[in-house]
Amino acid sequence: MNRPEFTCEVRVQYVPEQSQPPEGPFAFAYTVTIRNSGSVTAQLVGRQWLITDANGRQEEVRGLAVVGHQPLLKPGETFEYTSGTRIATPHGSMRGTYFCMTEDARAFEAPVPEFQLVFPGLLH
Numbered sequence: 001m002n003r004p005e006f007t008c009e010v011r012v013q014y015v016p017e018q019s020q021p022p023e024g025p026f027a028f029a030y031t032v033t034i035r036n037s038g039s040v041t042a043q044l045v046g047r048q049w050l051i052t053d054a055n056g057r058q059e060e061v062r063g064l065a066v067v068g069h070q071p072l073l074k075p076g077e078t079f080e081y082t083s084g085t086r087i088a089t090p091h092g093s094m095r096g097t098y099f100c101m102t103e104d105a106r107a108f109e110a111p112v113p114e115f116q117l118v119f120p121g122l123l124h
Contacts, residue, residue: 004102005038006073006110014120015084021121025086028117032066033080034098034110036073042102043072044079044110049096054089066098090119 011031018027036042049061064070071079085094095114101107 002040002102003038004040004042004100004106004108005036006042006044006098006100007035007037008098008110008112009033009035010112010115012115012117014118018084018086019119021090021119024088024090026088026090026117026119027084027086029082029084030094030115031080031082032112033078034071034073035078036075039075040102040104041072041074042100042108043070044098044100045070046099047096048099049085049094049112051085051087051092051094053087053092057088085117087117090122092117 013029015027015029034044046064047066051059067081067083073079093114093116096112098110100110
């Protein structure tokens with residue numbers, strides 16, 4: 001059977017020029033690579049992020065598209081984009097879900113595994 005599947009990888013970078021240590025906020029850019037690892041063409045139509053700071057404060061972000069795009073990916077194709085977030089503490093985490101649709105209108109979700117947002121000054 002044809003199976004839809006997107007897999008996601010994330011790279012994070014601290015953005016010092018948009019941050020105000022030590023009291024915050026702390027800005028991070030994240031680059032997501034989305035690969036159609038399934039066997040059918042499918043489109044990313046929306047996303048949901050859960051952003052958590054070190055105090056446990058959570059922010060949920062939902063919306064259509066990613067950076068203004070709703071990429072249609074054939075099997076094996078990738079789409080990469082960079083976006084950003086700011087948190088009040090020097091470290092936190094993000095995780096998310098992409099909402100996707102196959103060409104024959106079957107909905108599926110692509111999870112984005114949790115990744116860390118860490119101010120470099122915390123590393124020893």
